[in-house]
Amino acid sequence: MDGAGLARRVVEETATRAAELTRSTGVTPCLATVLVGEDPASVTYVRMKQARSAKAGILSRHVGLPATTTTAELVETITALSNDPTVHGILLQHPVGPHIDERAAFEAIAPGKDVDGVTMHSFAAMSFGLPGFVSCTPGGIMRLLEEYDVELAGKHAVVVGRSAILGKPAGMLLLAKDATVTYCHSRTANLSALVKEADIVVAAVGRPRLIRGEDIKPGAVVIDAGYNPGNVGDVDFDTARTRAGLITPVPGGVGPMTIAVLLAQTVEAAARQLGT
Structure with a gap:
């Protein structure tokens, strides 16, 4: 099963939709990535997502936090992004470190911006067949x-x-x-x-x-x-x-399909937030 080929088509479709959204509203979809620490694999993965976002016509906003960041500080950062109307999707890169309550951090993501499908709200929506974003x-x-x-x-x-x-x-x-x-x-x-x-x-x-x-x-x-x-x-x-x-x-x-769905859901989140 060729996930790479299907992912390319999904990203192309997403890029078309993002361009149409930008033309009709003047707003470019924006995905915020949050990374705690400098784990090499996580850094590489975030950079890959940023590169794929650019190809799909999605803006990237990266927030890098030190490894010493506390749960409260991380929750505060994510809450601020949730309240920022210029950010349409939020991705908290896993893992965040054993000293952080990862679930508390995930739950700080507004359901309408949970384009990675990691909150309890999103899981409930998946379980009950309700509108929301899938993992x-x-x-x-x-x-x-x-x-x-x-x-x-x-x-x-x-x-x-x-x-x-x-x-x-x-x-x-x-x-x-x-x-x-x-x-x-x-x-x-x-x-x-x-x-x-x-x-x-x-x-x-x-x-x-x-x-x-x-x-x-x-x-x-x-x-x-x-x-x-x-x-x-x-x-x-x-x-x-x-x-x-x-x-x-x-x-x-x-693997390629994971990122493709993330990008597609970011554009969908932007469309919902912009009322289109």
């Missing part, structure tokens, strides 16, 4: 499944991972499409046996090559949302591809 990686997964005409109704989807911004919302979005969803995680007993029953596997547990080819039901759709050092996913790609009907590579699968 970007699960949203990218759903776009991939739609692009490849994967039938979800009545199918058994096994989600391996239970994080608040990936595993849990991915399951909610699959459930909304009438899939039967089983959540698994690092402490699940007989994980291999459960994965073998799946028509759709979403691997998002953060363990390199945890899921191997012999775990895959022949013809199953395998979505690898894991990313580990050395460009390795949570699925052993070489063995799994021999049994899967469709499979995402790492890199080039889910």
